[in-house]
Amino acid sequence: MRVGLFIPCYVDAFHPEVGIATLELLERLGCEVEYPTDQTCCGQPMTNTGCHEESAATETLFVRNFAKYDYIVGPSGSCVHQVRFAFDAIEQTDEVKAVRAKTFELVEFLHDILKVEAFPWAEFPHKVALHNNCQTLRGLGIASTSEQRRAYFSKPIDLLSKVRGIEFVELTRPDECCGFGGTFSVFEEGVSAKMGHDKVRDQHQAGAEYVTSSDSSCMLHQQGCAERLGLPQRYIHIAQILNGARQ
Structure with a gap:
């Protein structure tokens, strides 16, 4: 194709x-x-x-x-x-x-x-937290949401589970917005930053070495918040993990 x-x-x-x-x-x-x-x-x-x-x-x-x-x-x-x-x-x-x-x-x-069943080249021996962008989660339906009573599913977790060595950590509020919101982070800078700080602290407390997402925009915002708070977790796009990045 x-x-x-x-x-x-x-x-x-x-x-x-x-x-x-x-x-x-x-x-x-x-x-x-x-x-x-x-x-x-x-x-x-x-x-x-x-x-x-x-x-x-x-x-x-x-x-x-x-x-x-x-x-x-x-x-x-x-x-x-x-x-x-x-x-x-x-x-x-x-x-x-x-x-x-x-x-x-x-x-x-x-x-x-494509219905991919395996990523034989991929190995990522780290503790990883998943972040789903709000529009990806609720607009595209990439995973089930915690606020709805429906059977659990997660397309990112399903794909990442096929990567050797990966260990997932659970966030306290996994579906909460990180505060980026595109132009929201410009017009509501203070609110955006506070939401980002809450998000990255949750990731750190969960023990995440890495945070992954299918949206670099959220990763960019969260990385900036984590660096300002002196938190050690790193951020990586899911495409990089599935393509074989080991960092």
Whole structure:
């Protein structure tokens, strides 16, 4: 299958290693991957702040870049959520609807589409806490939520359990927002920082050596909070672990 690799702008700017790991992992699993080099922002920052009309140009470009692929895969649940559920600043043609429907976050693509059963190259002998981005968790349904009475499931845990040596630690409030929230962290800096401090303290008290997520944006925020508090845990994207990183 032909996969268009969608790398969010903040990953490209701050965590290019996550984009590289995503590319390598998909190729290991037999996908024919292409990276459209003129891709830009998906428009999420504008949409989140109510500037829907300003998102139209980025949405149009996204469709032009990715319409030809069987699937579009990105290592960011919040950006994928934007495409699937908030991509409405442009006319909803059949082409636009098709692009939205075939855009997947990396974990759900590996779990639901490729149905990966093993990562024989991967070993990560560390105590790990999982963080699920709010939009990924509640918008994309990547895992069950603690506030709902439904059977437990976790696509990230299911994939990570196939990695040798990994040990999971439980957080006191696993589904609580870390406070990043995209532009929320800019407009409500104090609240965002306090929520982040609560989150990273919970991770530290649980004994996590590493915290992993499918969203680099949350990792970036939490890493900054942990460093300011002098906490030792480290942060790593799930694509890097599944691709064989050992740190």
